[in-house]
Amino acid sequence: MVQSGFISNTKPAAQVQNSQSPFRVGKSSGSARKKKERKRKEKKNPEPLLFHVKIAAPGPGVTRPTRRRNRISSPPACASSHFLPLLLIPSSGRAPREAGCLNIFTEMDKKKAIDDTEPGPAPSRAVDKFGFIKPDQSNSPDGISKSRSIHEREREERRIRKWRKMIGVGGSDWKHYVRKNPHVVKRRIRKGIPDCLRGLVWQLISGSRDLLLMNPGVYETLVIYETSASELEIIRDISRTFPSHIFFQQRHGPGQRSLYNILKAYSVYDRDVGYVQGMGFLAGLLLLYMSEEDAFWLLVALLKGAVHAPMEGLYQAGLPLVQQYLSQFEKLVMEHMPKLGEHFVEEMINPTMYASQWFITVFSYSFPFHLTLRVWDVFLYEGIKVVFQVGLALLRFCHDDLVKLPFEKLLHALRNFPEEATDPDVLLPLAFSFKVSGRLEELQKDYQKRLEGTSETSSSKRLQPLISKTISRVDK
Structure with missing residues:
Protein backbone atom coordinates (compact mmCIF):
# COMPACT_ATOMS: atom_id res chain seq x y z
CA MET A 1 0.00 0.00 0.00
CA VAL A 2 1.37 3.43 -0.87
CA GLN A 3 0.33 6.85 0.28
CA SER A 4 1.09 10.27 -1.17
CA GLY A 5 1.60 13.60 0.51
CA PHE A 6 3.38 16.97 0.27
CA ILE A 7 6.44 18.48 1.94
CA SER A 8 7.92 21.97 1.74
CA ASN A 9 11.10 22.55 -0.25
CA THR A 10 13.15 23.98 2.64
CA LYS A 11 16.95 24.33 2.68
CA PRO A 12 19.21 22.25 4.90
CA ALA A 13 20.90 24.11 7.74
CA ALA A 14 24.38 23.69 6.20
CA GLN A 15 23.23 25.28 2.94
CA VAL A 16 21.81 28.30 4.77
CA GLN A 17 25.05 28.75 6.65
CA ASN A 18 27.10 28.71 3.44
CA SER A 19 24.86 31.27 1.76
CA GLN A 20 25.49 33.73 4.59
CA SER A 21 29.28 33.30 4.57
CA PRO A 22 31.32 36.45 3.63
CA PHE A 23 33.80 34.36 1.64
CA ARG A 24 33.15 33.78 -2.03
CA VAL A 25 34.39 30.86 -4.06
CA GLY A 26 34.67 30.97 -7.83
CA LYS A 27 33.22 33.62 -10.14
CA SER A 28 31.20 36.59 -8.91
CA SER A 29 29.05 37.59 -11.88
CA GLY A 30 25.48 38.52 -12.79
CA SER A 31 24.52 34.85 -12.94
CA ALA A 32 25.31 34.49 -9.24
CA ARG A 33 23.11 37.49 -8.45
CA LYS A 34 20.22 35.98 -10.45
CA LYS A 35 20.75 32.71 -8.65
CA LYS A 36 20.47 34.45 -5.28
CA GLU A 37 17.28 36.22 -6.34
CA ARG A 38 15.77 32.94 -7.53
CA LYS A 39 16.63 31.28 -4.21
CA ARG A 40 15.12 34.22 -2.32
CA LYS A 41 11.85 33.81 -4.27
CA GLU A 42 11.83 30.07 -3.61
CA LYS A 43 12.28 30.75 0.07
CA LYS A 44 9.22 33.01 0.09
CA ASN A 45 7.07 30.64 -2.02
CA PRO A 46 8.46 27.13 -1.62
CA GLU A 47 7.40 24.74 -4.33
CA PRO A 48 5.82 21.61 -2.89
CA LEU A 49 7.47 18.33 -3.70
CA LEU A 50 5.44 15.17 -4.09
CA PHE A 51 6.85 12.22 -2.19
CA HIS A 52 5.75 8.61 -1.93
CA VAL A 53 5.95 6.25 1.00
CA LYS A 54 5.80 2.58 0.15
CA ILE A 55 4.29 0.28 2.79
CA ALA A 56 4.51 -3.45 2.15
CA ALA A 57 1.33 -5.41 2.81
CA PRO A 58 1.48 -9.21 3.10
CA GLY A 59 -0.89 -11.33 1.07
CA PRO A 60 -4.09 -12.81 2.46
CA GLY A 61 -2.41 -16.13 3.08
CA VAL A 62 -0.02 -14.74 5.70
CA THR A 63 -1.05 -15.81 9.18
CA ARG A 64 2.16 -15.38 11.16
CA PRO A 65 1.81 -13.74 14.60
CA THR A 66 3.60 -10.44 15.08
CA ARG A 67 4.42 -8.30 18.05
CA ARG A 68 2.29 -5.17 18.11
CA ARG A 69 1.95 -2.30 20.47
CA ASN A 70 -1.13 -2.08 22.65
CA ARG A 71 -3.76 -1.12 20.16
CA ILE A 72 -6.64 1.16 21.01
CA SER A 73 -9.58 0.95 18.64
CA SER A 74 -10.27 4.24 16.94
CA PRO A 75 -13.81 5.62 16.95
CA PRO A 76 -15.90 5.02 13.86
CA ALA A 77 -15.43 8.58 12.62
CA CYS A 78 -11.70 7.90 12.20
CA ALA A 79 -12.46 5.21 9.69
CA SER A 80 -12.60 7.84 6.94
CA SER A 81 -8.78 8.01 7.01
CA HIS A 82 -8.75 4.74 5.06
CA PHE A 83 -10.21 6.48 2.01
CA LEU A 84 -7.04 8.10 0.65
CA PRO A 85 -5.90 7.64 -2.95
CA LEU A 86 -3.11 5.09 -3.11
CA LEU A 87 -0.23 5.43 -5.54
CA LEU A 88 2.22 2.78 -6.71
CA ILE A 89 5.80 3.75 -7.56
CA PRO A 90 6.86 1.70 -10.61
CA SER A 91 10.39 0.34 -10.75
CA SER A 92 10.89 1.89 -14.22
CA GLY A 93 10.86 5.38 -12.74
CA ARG A 94 7.89 6.54 -14.80
CA ALA A 95 5.01 8.53 -13.34
CA PRO A 96 3.16 6.64 -10.62
CA ARG A 97 -0.10 4.96 -11.59
CA GLU A 98 -3.16 4.53 -9.44
CA ALA A 99 -3.13 1.07 -7.84
CA GLY A 100 -6.30 1.11 -5.83
CA CYS A 101 -8.58 3.39 -3.91
CA LEU A 102 -10.86 2.83 -0.97
CA ASN A 103 -12.85 5.92 -1.89
CA ILE A 104 -16.12 4.64 -3.36
CA PHE A 105 -17.51 8.01 -4.45
CA THR A 106 -16.70 7.34 -8.11
CA GLU A 107 -17.90 3.76 -7.98
CA MET A 108 -21.17 4.71 -6.33
CA ASP A 109 -21.85 7.54 -8.73
CA LYS A 110 -20.92 5.43 -11.77
CA LYS A 111 -23.18 2.54 -10.82
CA LYS A 112 -25.92 4.84 -9.50
CA ALA A 113 -26.87 2.25 -6.93
CA ILE A 114 -27.95 4.74 -4.28
CA ASP A 115 -30.91 6.91 -5.10
CA ASP A 116 -30.47 10.69 -5.02
CA THR A 117 -33.44 11.00 -2.68
CA GLU A 118 -31.59 9.16 0.08
CA PRO A 119 -31.82 11.16 3.32
CA GLY A 120 -28.72 13.02 4.40
CA PRO A 121 -27.56 13.81 7.90
CA ALA A 122 -29.92 15.65 10.20
CA PRO A 123 -27.67 17.56 12.61
CA SER A 124 -30.49 19.76 13.91
CA ARG A 125 -32.51 16.82 15.25
CA ALA A 126 -32.01 15.40 18.71
CA VAL A 127 -30.28 12.05 19.06
CA ASP A 128 -30.19 9.56 21.89
CA LYS A 129 -27.04 8.41 23.70
CA PHE A 130 -26.40 5.78 21.03
CA GLY A 131 -26.58 8.21 18.09
CA PHE A 132 -30.07 7.38 16.81
CA ILE A 133 -32.40 10.23 15.93
CA LYS A 134 -35.15 10.59 18.50
CA PRO A 135 -38.71 10.38 17.16
CA ASP A 136 -39.90 12.93 19.70
CA GLN A 137 -38.72 14.73 22.81
CA SER A 138 -39.25 13.23 26.22
CA ASN A 139 -42.00 14.82 28.31
CA SER A 140 -40.65 13.73 31.70
CA PRO A 141 -40.14 16.51 34.28
CA ASP A 142 -36.62 17.91 34.45
CA GLY A 143 -36.26 17.22 38.16
CA ILE A 144 -37.08 13.53 37.89
CA SER A 145 -34.90 12.97 34.82
CA LYS A 146 -32.01 14.89 36.40
CA SER A 147 -32.06 12.94 39.65
CA ARG A 148 -32.41 9.70 37.74
CA SER A 149 -29.49 10.52 35.47
CA ILE A 150 -27.26 11.36 38.46
CA HIS A 151 -28.11 8.05 40.12
CA GLU A 152 -27.52 6.12 36.90
CA ARG A 153 -24.22 7.92 36.31
CA GLU A 154 -22.92 7.02 39.77
CA ARG A 155 -23.95 3.40 39.33
CA GLU A 156 -22.33 3.27 35.89
CA GLU A 157 -19.07 4.68 37.26
CA ARG A 158 -18.95 1.96 39.91
CA ARG A 159 -19.52 -0.69 37.25
CA ILE A 160 -16.80 0.77 35.04
CA ARG A 161 -14.27 0.64 37.89
CA LYS A 162 -15.10 -3.03 38.50
CA TRP A 163 -14.76 -3.86 34.81
CA ARG A 164 -11.45 -2.01 34.45
CA LYS A 165 -9.97 -4.04 37.30
CA MET A 166 -11.31 -7.19 35.71
CA ILE A 167 -9.91 -6.70 32.19
CA GLY A 168 -6.70 -4.80 32.98
CA VAL A 169 -4.92 -2.39 30.67
CA GLY A 170 -5.94 -3.16 27.10
CA GLY A 171 -7.39 -6.50 28.19
CA SER A 172 -4.10 -7.80 29.63
CA ASP A 173 -5.76 -9.42 32.68
CA TRP A 174 -8.87 -10.74 30.94
CA LYS A 175 -7.96 -14.37 30.28
CA HIS A 176 -6.53 -14.83 33.76
CA TYR A 177 -9.64 -13.36 35.39
CA VAL A 178 -11.99 -15.50 33.28
CA ARG A 179 -10.14 -18.68 34.26
CA LYS A 180 -10.14 -17.69 37.92
CA ASN A 181 -13.69 -16.29 38.22
CA PRO A 182 -15.87 -17.61 35.36
CA HIS A 183 -19.12 -17.27 37.29
CA VAL A 184 -18.40 -13.63 38.17
CA VAL A 185 -17.67 -12.85 34.52
CA LYS A 186 -20.87 -14.53 33.37
CA ARG A 187 -22.96 -12.68 35.94
CA ARG A 188 -21.48 -9.29 35.08
CA ILE A 189 -21.89 -9.82 31.34
CA ARG A 190 -25.53 -10.72 31.84
CA LYS A 191 -26.00 -7.46 33.75
CA GLY A 192 -24.54 -5.58 30.79
CA ILE A 193 -21.07 -4.44 29.73
CA PRO A 194 -20.34 -0.72 30.32
CA ASP A 195 -20.81 1.09 27.04
CA CYS A 196 -17.37 2.73 27.09
CA LEU A 197 -15.71 -0.71 27.37
CA ARG A 198 -18.11 -2.64 25.17
CA GLY A 199 -16.00 -2.62 22.01
CA LEU A 200 -12.88 -3.91 23.76
CA VAL A 201 -14.74 -6.58 25.74
CA TRP A 202 -16.56 -7.79 22.62
CA GLN A 203 -13.21 -8.36 20.93
CA LEU A 204 -11.88 -10.23 23.96
CA ILE A 205 -14.83 -12.58 24.45
CA SER A 206 -15.24 -13.32 20.73
CA GLY A 207 -11.61 -14.21 20.02
CA SER A 208 -11.35 -11.59 17.29
CA ARG A 209 -8.40 -9.84 18.94
CA ASP A 210 -6.26 -12.95 18.48
CA LEU A 211 -7.33 -13.26 14.83
CA LEU A 212 -6.32 -9.67 14.17
CA LEU A 213 -2.88 -10.13 15.74
CA MET A 214 -2.25 -13.30 13.73
CA ASN A 215 -3.20 -11.70 10.39
CA PRO A 216 -1.45 -8.32 10.08
CA GLY A 217 -2.16 -6.44 6.88
CA VAL A 218 -4.69 -8.96 5.58
CA TYR A 219 -7.70 -6.66 5.93
CA GLU A 220 -6.03 -3.82 4.03
CA THR A 221 -5.05 -6.23 1.26
CA LEU A 222 -8.59 -7.56 0.92
CA VAL A 223 -10.05 -4.06 0.69
CA ILE A 224 -7.48 -2.44 -1.56
CA TYR A 225 -6.28 -5.05 -4.01
CA GLU A 226 -9.14 -7.53 -4.31
CA THR A 227 -12.45 -7.25 -6.14
CA SER A 228 -15.79 -8.78 -5.23
CA ALA A 229 -18.71 -9.90 -7.36
CA SER A 230 -21.05 -8.54 -4.67
CA GLU A 231 -19.87 -4.92 -4.76
CA LEU A 232 -22.94 -3.55 -6.54
CA GLU A 233 -25.29 -5.40 -4.19
CA ILE A 234 -23.37 -4.12 -1.15
CA ILE A 235 -23.55 -0.53 -2.39
CA ARG A 236 -27.28 -0.91 -2.92
CA ASP A 237 -27.87 -2.22 0.62
CA ILE A 238 -25.65 -0.04 2.80
CA SER A 239 -28.15 2.82 2.91
CA ARG A 240 -30.68 0.42 4.48
CA THR A 241 -28.46 -0.38 7.46
CA PHE A 242 -29.41 1.60 10.58
CA PRO A 243 -30.83 4.45 8.46
CA SER A 244 -31.81 6.45 11.56
CA HIS A 245 -28.28 6.51 12.98
CA ILE A 246 -26.27 9.65 12.32
CA PHE A 247 -23.12 7.66 11.50
CA PHE A 248 -24.79 5.89 8.57
CA GLN A 249 -27.17 8.62 7.37
CA GLN A 250 -24.80 10.68 5.26
CA ARG A 251 -24.67 9.54 1.67
CA HIS A 252 -21.10 8.46 0.83
CA GLY A 253 -20.18 9.46 4.39
CA PRO A 254 -17.58 7.74 6.57
CA GLY A 255 -20.13 5.34 8.03
CA GLN A 256 -21.38 4.04 4.70
CA ARG A 257 -17.87 3.81 3.29
CA SER A 258 -16.55 1.89 6.29
CA LEU A 259 -19.51 -0.47 6.11
CA TYR A 260 -18.86 -1.01 2.41
CA ASN A 261 -15.21 -1.83 3.10
CA ILE A 262 -16.03 -4.47 5.72
CA LEU A 263 -18.71 -6.21 3.68
CA LYS A 264 -16.62 -6.13 0.53
CA ALA A 265 -13.59 -7.49 2.39
CA TYR A 266 -15.57 -10.38 3.85
CA SER A 267 -17.13 -11.25 0.50
CA VAL A 268 -13.56 -11.63 -0.80
CA TYR A 269 -12.28 -13.39 2.33
CA ASP A 270 -15.00 -16.07 2.11
CA ARG A 271 -16.10 -16.30 -1.51
CA ASP A 272 -18.23 -19.37 -0.80
CA VAL A 273 -20.53 -17.30 1.43
CA GLY A 274 -19.91 -13.94 -0.24
CA TYR A 275 -22.38 -11.28 0.82
CA VAL A 276 -25.93 -11.71 2.13
CA GLN A 277 -28.18 -8.80 3.05
CA GLY A 278 -28.41 -9.54 6.79
CA MET A 279 -24.65 -9.18 7.22
CA GLY A 280 -24.93 -5.40 7.01
CA PHE A 281 -26.62 -5.13 10.39
CA LEU A 282 -23.97 -7.26 12.06
CA ALA A 283 -21.12 -5.24 10.56
CA GLY A 284 -22.91 -1.93 11.18
CA LEU A 285 -23.45 -2.73 14.84
CA LEU A 286 -19.79 -3.64 15.29
CA LEU A 287 -18.65 -0.45 13.52
CA LEU A 288 -20.36 1.66 16.16
CA TYR A 289 -17.99 0.26 18.79
CA MET A 290 -14.69 -0.39 17.02
CA SER A 291 -12.58 0.37 13.97
CA GLU A 292 -13.04 -1.14 10.53
CA GLU A 293 -10.34 -3.76 10.94
CA ASP A 294 -11.52 -4.78 14.41
CA ALA A 295 -15.11 -5.07 13.17
CA PHE A 296 -14.02 -7.18 10.20
CA TRP A 297 -12.18 -9.71 12.34
CA LEU A 298 -15.04 -9.93 14.81
CA LEU A 299 -17.34 -10.70 11.89
CA VAL A 300 -14.89 -13.40 10.81
CA ALA A 301 -14.79 -14.79 14.35
CA LEU A 302 -18.58 -15.07 14.42
CA LEU A 303 -19.07 -16.62 11.01
CA LYS A 304 -16.07 -18.96 11.17
CA GLY A 305 -16.59 -19.96 14.81
CA ALA A 306 -13.52 -18.73 16.68
CA VAL A 307 -15.16 -19.45 20.07
CA HIS A 308 -18.69 -20.77 19.48
CA ALA A 309 -20.30 -22.74 16.66
CA PRO A 310 -19.77 -21.07 13.25
CA MET A 311 -22.63 -18.95 11.95
CA GLU A 312 -21.78 -19.00 8.26
CA GLY A 313 -24.62 -21.46 7.65
CA LEU A 314 -27.03 -18.58 8.31
CA TYR A 315 -25.86 -16.95 5.08
CA GLN A 316 -25.00 -19.87 2.82
CA ALA A 317 -27.16 -20.78 -0.16
CA GLY A 318 -30.49 -22.12 1.03
CA LEU A 319 -29.90 -20.76 4.56
CA GLU A 441 -28.33 -30.45 21.27
CA GLU A 442 -30.99 -33.17 21.23
CA LEU A 443 -33.13 -31.25 18.75
CA GLN A 444 -30.12 -30.65 16.53
CA LYS A 445 -29.38 -34.39 16.38
CA ASP A 446 -33.03 -35.15 15.58
CA TYR A 447 -33.03 -32.52 12.84
CA GLN A 448 -29.86 -33.93 11.28
CA LYS A 449 -31.33 -37.45 11.31
CA ARG A 450 -34.50 -36.25 9.62
CA LEU A 451 -32.42 -34.36 7.09
CA GLU A 452 -30.31 -37.41 6.31
CA GLY A 453 -33.40 -39.59 6.06
CA THR A 454 -35.02 -37.15 3.67
CA SER A 455 -31.93 -36.98 1.47
CA GLU A 456 -31.61 -40.78 1.43
CA THR A 457 -35.29 -41.16 0.54
CA SER A 458 -35.08 -38.62 -2.27
CA SER A 459 -31.89 -40.18 -3.63
CA SER A 460 -33.41 -43.68 -3.46
CA LYS A 461 -36.44 -42.43 -5.38
CA ARG A 462 -34.15 -41.05 -8.07
CA LEU A 463 -32.16 -44.29 -8.23
CA GLN A 464 -35.18 -46.65 -8.22
CA PRO A 465 -35.95 -46.37 -11.96
CA LEU A 466 -32.28 -46.98 -12.78
CA ILE A 467 -32.17 -50.03 -10.49
CA SER A 468 -35.33 -51.45 -12.05
CA LYS A 469 -33.95 -51.01 -15.56
CA THR A 470 -30.67 -52.67 -14.58
CA ILE A 471 -32.46 -55.66 -13.01
CA SER A 472 -34.66 -56.11 -16.07
CA ARG A 473 -31.63 -56.08 -18.36
CA VAL A 474 -29.87 -58.70 -16.21
CA ASP A 475 -32.96 -60.96 -16.27
CA LYS A 476 -33.07 -60.76 -20.03
Missing part, protein backbone atom coordinates in the same frame (compact mmCIF):
# COMPACT_ATOMS: atom_id res chain seq x y z
CA PRO A 320 -29.43 -24.26 6.05
CA LEU A 321 -28.66 -23.07 9.57
CA VAL A 322 -31.68 -20.76 9.61
CA GLN A 323 -33.92 -23.70 8.77
CA GLN A 324 -32.37 -25.77 11.55
CA TYR A 325 -32.74 -23.01 14.14
CA LEU A 326 -36.36 -22.35 13.20
CA SER A 327 -37.16 -26.05 13.45
CA GLN A 328 -35.58 -26.19 16.90
CA PHE A 329 -37.37 -23.03 17.99
CA GLU A 330 -40.75 -24.37 16.89
CA LYS A 331 -40.22 -27.48 19.02
CA LEU A 332 -39.18 -25.38 22.03
CA VAL A 333 -42.30 -23.21 21.75
CA MET A 334 -44.49 -26.30 21.69
CA GLU A 335 -42.72 -27.74 24.75
CA HIS A 336 -42.57 -24.60 26.91
CA MET A 337 -45.85 -22.98 25.80
CA PRO A 338 -48.10 -25.74 24.41
CA LYS A 339 -51.21 -23.57 24.35
CA LEU A 340 -49.51 -20.92 22.25
CA GLY A 341 -47.90 -23.58 20.06
CA GLU A 342 -51.29 -25.12 19.30
CA HIS A 343 -52.69 -21.67 18.56
CA PHE A 344 -49.87 -21.12 16.06
CA VAL A 345 -50.77 -24.41 14.37
CA GLU A 346 -54.46 -23.47 14.19
CA GLU A 347 -53.67 -20.07 12.68
CA MET A 348 -50.98 -21.60 10.40
CA ILE A 349 -48.22 -19.47 11.89
CA ASN A 350 -44.70 -20.86 11.73
CA PRO A 351 -41.40 -19.32 12.92
CA THR A 352 -40.36 -18.53 9.35
CA MET A 353 -42.95 -15.73 9.33
CA TYR A 354 -41.61 -13.85 12.35
CA ALA A 355 -38.35 -15.28 13.74
CA SER A 356 -36.01 -15.56 10.74
CA GLN A 357 -34.51 -12.11 11.23
CA TRP A 358 -34.02 -12.82 14.95
CA PHE A 359 -31.37 -15.37 14.02
CA ILE A 360 -29.99 -13.76 10.86
CA THR A 361 -29.35 -10.37 12.53
CA VAL A 362 -29.28 -11.44 16.20
CA PHE A 363 -32.04 -8.99 17.15
CA SER A 364 -30.24 -6.02 15.56
CA TYR A 365 -32.86 -5.33 12.87
CA SER A 366 -36.13 -4.15 14.43
CA PHE A 367 -35.62 -4.14 18.19
CA PRO A 368 -34.69 -1.24 20.49
CA PHE A 369 -30.96 -0.67 20.41
CA HIS A 370 -30.47 -0.89 24.17
CA LEU A 371 -31.99 -4.38 24.08
CA THR A 372 -29.86 -5.34 21.07
CA LEU A 373 -26.67 -4.39 22.92
CA ARG A 374 -27.58 -6.37 26.02
CA VAL A 375 -28.44 -9.41 23.89
CA TRP A 376 -25.13 -9.11 22.03
CA ASP A 377 -23.19 -8.91 25.30
CA VAL A 378 -24.50 -12.34 26.28
CA PHE A 379 -24.55 -13.73 22.73
CA LEU A 380 -20.83 -13.16 22.17
CA TYR A 381 -19.99 -14.83 25.48
CA GLU A 382 -22.52 -17.69 25.67
CA GLY A 383 -23.37 -18.35 22.04
CA ILE A 384 -26.49 -18.75 19.91
CA LYS A 385 -28.59 -20.22 22.72
CA VAL A 386 -29.38 -16.70 23.94
CA VAL A 387 -31.30 -16.01 20.71
CA PHE A 388 -33.57 -18.96 21.49
CA GLN A 389 -33.93 -17.81 25.10
CA VAL A 390 -34.83 -14.22 24.20
CA GLY A 391 -37.30 -15.43 21.56
CA LEU A 392 -39.03 -17.66 24.10
CA ALA A 393 -39.07 -14.83 26.63
CA LEU A 394 -40.78 -12.49 24.16
CA LEU A 395 -43.50 -15.06 23.50
CA ARG A 396 -43.91 -15.84 27.20
CA PHE A 397 -44.19 -12.14 28.10
CA CYS A 398 -47.01 -11.63 25.56
CA HIS A 399 -48.47 -15.13 25.87
CA ASP A 400 -51.92 -14.21 27.20
CA ASP A 401 -52.51 -11.68 24.43
CA LEU A 402 -51.09 -13.78 21.60
CA VAL A 403 -53.35 -16.79 22.22
CA LYS A 404 -56.43 -14.59 21.62
CA LEU A 405 -55.42 -13.04 18.30
CA PRO A 406 -56.46 -14.17 14.80
CA PHE A 407 -53.97 -14.65 12.00
CA GLU A 408 -53.41 -11.09 10.75
CA LYS A 409 -53.31 -9.46 14.19
CA LEU A 410 -51.19 -12.29 15.52
CA LEU A 411 -48.60 -11.86 12.79
CA HIS A 412 -48.53 -8.10 13.36
CA ALA A 413 -48.05 -8.60 17.10
CA LEU A 414 -45.18 -11.03 16.54
CA ARG A 415 -43.41 -8.41 14.45
CA ASN A 416 -44.17 -5.45 16.73
CA PHE A 417 -43.71 -6.24 20.41
CA PRO A 418 -44.80 -3.63 22.98
CA GLU A 419 -42.22 -1.40 24.64
CA GLU A 420 -42.55 -3.03 28.04
CA ALA A 421 -41.73 -6.42 26.49
CA THR A 422 -38.38 -5.13 25.18
CA ASP A 423 -37.05 -3.78 28.48
CA PRO A 424 -33.77 -5.72 28.92
CA ASP A 425 -33.93 -5.57 32.72
CA VAL A 426 -37.27 -7.39 32.55
CA LEU A 427 -36.87 -9.54 29.45
CA LEU A 428 -33.38 -10.97 29.99
CA PRO A 429 -33.97 -12.45 33.47
CA LEU A 430 -37.05 -14.14 32.01
CA ALA A 431 -34.95 -15.37 29.08
CA PHE A 432 -32.30 -16.86 31.35
CA SER A 433 -34.98 -18.86 33.15
CA PHE A 434 -35.33 -21.06 30.05
CA LYS A 435 -32.75 -23.86 30.26
CA VAL A 436 -32.32 -24.89 26.65
CA SER A 437 -28.68 -25.93 26.13
CA GLY A 438 -29.16 -29.67 26.49
CA ARG A 439 -32.46 -29.69 24.65
CA LEU A 440 -30.97 -27.76 21.73
